[in-house]
Amino acid sequence: MLYLLRHLESAFGPFRLFGYWSFRSMGAVVTALAVSLLLGPLIIRLLRRHGARDQGRTFGGLNVASKEGTPTMGGLLMLASLFAAALLWCNLANQQVRIVLAAALYFGSIGAWDDILKIRHHSNERGLPRHWKYAAQIAFGLVVCVLFLTAPSSPYDPRVARTLVVPLVPQGIHLGWGYALFVIVFVVLSSNSVNLTDGLDGLAVVPGMSVAAVLGVFAVFVGDEALFAALKLGFNFLPGCSELVVFCAALLGAGAGFLWFNCHPASVFMGDTGSLALGGILGTLALLVKQELVFFIAGGIFVVEAGSSFIQDYIGLKLLGRRIFFRAPYHHSLMHQGYSETKVVTRFWILSAIFAVMALATLKLR
């Protein structure tokens, strides 16, 4: 909304600042962080009072009962601060921003529904059935396909939209309508990979922030006309994409604010409300910035976590009838081997920083 103030520049010169994504990004970070810190205690108190508490669970024999009863659905805090900052600082007329806000709301709602069912049934096993979750994610993927790949609604040239940008392949790979299938699979993967990673205090949110930061940088380079013309990085120009950097900044602020309460020992968990939303947002951002493969590099932690779960569940247990890893997702395997939670989480943060740098390095690999 503050973006509109730039129209009053003639009345008050400094209002021109609201036209710059750089200024609004800083404003978005500070706003999201401040809203998180202010709302945090209130939301945690509300969650506690209304019995929104984590149900004890056993991960393949790894007992985490000591965390039972911690308030969950903290994703509401993250989403509230994200929306406050985005509504205040983003250009809401921008189509990309509206798509990603819709993704946040949609995936947050699926996650909240899942969390509510688990709380109501006092069991982590009795949330939203897995196939319903997949169906909801696929439905979103289909809507994105329609919005993104058809000429009247697509913010980009349809040929550009259907091209998969690949490092070291200058023209990318044109997938045609096959890109629609890719979008659906990508949305499901991104959303679930963050969901699987969210198993220890602070484990999902920091890698999520680093992916958001990387995608924000890419959004600037492919969406800012002046930078795009000056740097000649070999991407397609994506009009309006630079606005997403303001959203990414809001996500960084919201993530940092949430981490304030989620750091070990956590006062609140994000629950599926937060993890499905975070995954959905990051996946949608990667699609809008046309950096789908960069998501897999920057989000290397998510790939490791989802990959280890897939290998364990489908190749190991279902097909071979044996474990491949001690436990899955991989952070539980490390815990099982005797590493403390803080050690595992800190090391994953370091790895996510390394993955982010590797992803940024692909800027020049065209």
Added chain:
Amino acid sequence: MRALVALLLPHRWKGQLAEAERLLASDGPSPGGMGAKLDAWLASPAWEVRNAAVKLIASLRNSERYARLLAILCDRAEAGIVRRNAAEAIARLGLSTPPARAALLRALADPYWEVRVEAAAALAALFPPAEDVELALLQLLYGQPGRSARRVREANFEVRMAAAHALGHLGTSRRAFDALLALAEDDSWLVRSQAAVAIAHFAASHPDLFAEARDRIGAIDRLSEGCVSYFVHREVLDSVLRAVGEGPQALSPERLRPLYLNPKAGWNRVRR
């Protein structure tokens, strides 16, 4: 092939699995006609169903099918988890028979690590110390007898932990003690911890080694990468609830005094 079919058509066995899991969850007596059902489930192409049947044999103490457990344990074509649960079932049933002993000794060389872990645990639980068991455990650790006691070959920390535990129970000679000393220098604190207890256990039945065991345990590296959160508030609440649950007579000042947090001493220095 059997596993692939089961993976592609999981719904075909859902009913059997659900019934087996329902029976496992109930503590009631064995329902009629269980023998035929167990046989059918043990022949199922889905390993989950065979696995549930193995667990049921132990749970229902179905003595007619004990021999099947031994056969499953020795069948290397069987799914790893089913073999592991067969070893666990043998321990649970207390099958301390010579065929069970032979099957468990053979299982110590199983290619799947969880089977080796359960076999070592079952041997420790069921049988007295013996030289051949000690040799089999040393072979598990070193690959072949006569290797240097310091060079443990087993790469899996869970197996090393299980071997330490079993050697503490079943070791008979100085060789077992040396292997435990080697495990006490392991890179994993979990193995070192387990070895410390096992050395003490071994020393209890070998008084001549007691002094050395005490010194060696004292010298074990205390570096630990594991640290479990201790929630003082939860501990205090649990202690108070335990006392209250025992009735008013349990609420003596002596019992409650240590539970008060002393801000001067620091809340995190509460007696644990």
